[in-house]
Amino acid sequence: MIRALILLLALTTAVASPALANEALVSGLSQNRVQITANFDGSEILIYGAVKRDSPAPKGPPLEVIVTVEGPSTALIIRRKERVAGIWLNRSSVNVDAAPSFYAVATTDKLDKILSGTEDLRHHITIPQVIRAVGISDEAENAPDFVAALERIRLDDSRYRIAERSVQLADETLFRTDVALPANLTEGNYKVRLFILRGGVVLDTQERLIAVRKAGLERFLYNLAHQQPLLYGVLSLVMAAVAGWGASAAFRFVR
């Protein structure tokens, strides 16, 4: 009798949460480092993966995949221009604790359809959730407008991207997507997160890193400018002097 009860209990829980136990994520990246050289013109990363399960795919809501790529976060100041004495100048401002320099979301379907609000709060997937702006309401009137403006500006210049239905999913098992990294990339570790979901609930997640680094001459100049600023300044002048003198000398020679 007791054995039968346990069996029944096991069965009902299995039915109630059909996939929690047996659907897991495996994934890979086409490259895990990006080098910014002088002729760097953006880079495309292929993110692929598969769903591992020990029993056939459960019935019910279909499997969905969300992939996010997040650049290093920085603190930001958002300022709003107002008209003062006929001139447009920055008046009020809001400090954002941390906002990613780059953020891309790729999904298999409309975000609001496949992701529930609570799961978004827990995993920080949509753009408003990744912008960390705490306690801004006393910094300016209509503080939320500032954060909305940040989202709008960065969506406009393609620093933030939402690509719904850009993840290709085959047989609820294999998936792939391409994420284009823009040419004006900031250095740092880019965090790739993968989620599989059913009925708005996250079943499994994975995290990977892409290291974006300046290389070659770019690396050298950047390091020099920050570690030896005086030397760098002097070198800039020497370069200017040589170029200025060289050009007039060259033109004299041509003449």
Add this chain to the structure above:
Amino acid sequence: MQIYLPIAEVSINAFLLLGLGGMVGFLSGMFGVGGGFLITPLLLFVGVPPGVAVATGANQVVASSISGVLVQMKRKGVDFRMGLVLLAGGFAGSFIGVQVFAWMTALGQIDLFVQLSYVLFLGLIGSMMFAESTRALIRAHRAGAAAPIRRAHVHTWVHKLPLQMKFRASGLYISVLPPAAIGAAVGFLSAIMGVGGGFILVPAMIYLLGMPTRVVVGTSLFQIIFVTGFTTIMHAINSQTVDMMLAFLLIMGGVIGAQIGARLSTRLKAEQLRIMLAVLVLTVSFKIALDLLLQPAELFTVTPGLLP
């Protein structure tokens, strides 16, 4: 061909930058100005951050001024003693300017400050130059009429100040205070606007100090080399905003453009050149004024901040 600029952290077409440098170099060769007042707004326009545009603009002016001063030295058109006095003031002005620049950046008003300086100074100088050269052109048209008598130098209050010094190349015996003050003003503007300040220095030397035109351009270029050089180093140390890659491309374009411009300028009359320069200066000033007065399409701006 896109090129990634290591300090500005943006990717811009290399030929566009060479072209910008060439265009500004062409104008500077033609009119004998450094061209900083054009390069900074143009860099902002193609998407270079303001701090990098101002600091790198100063670096570019160093190269074009050196190129120019070499030509002037052959013509004995440089008053080194006057240049050194202007320079002493220039260093002080530039030092203060860089501090004000950093302070205004922290307050978030640097864009406004830079724009207002541009509107004010370019508008003022442009109008003065335009009025003066139009009068000269009208005079030239009334050929035959006696030109107004011009004395070698007019004695004004400037000549009554203490600390008199002899400037042989300029043929002047005046106090060092006015040139030092003019130098300081130009150094300040160089740090704020990323310009050499030739468009202020040249008229000031002619009309305030009474220097002969022969030595004015060379001496102003001489002073500008050191002031913009100092500004470049100060920006490199204070804010790491000098982009050597960007400067290199601008300079390469600039030196070629300057040579072509200098050739072409010999075919035009001095008054015509000055009217054209005045119109150019006024256009830039007018464009920046419009940006301040019209409602911008995007009211919000995003700048990097520091954690409290």
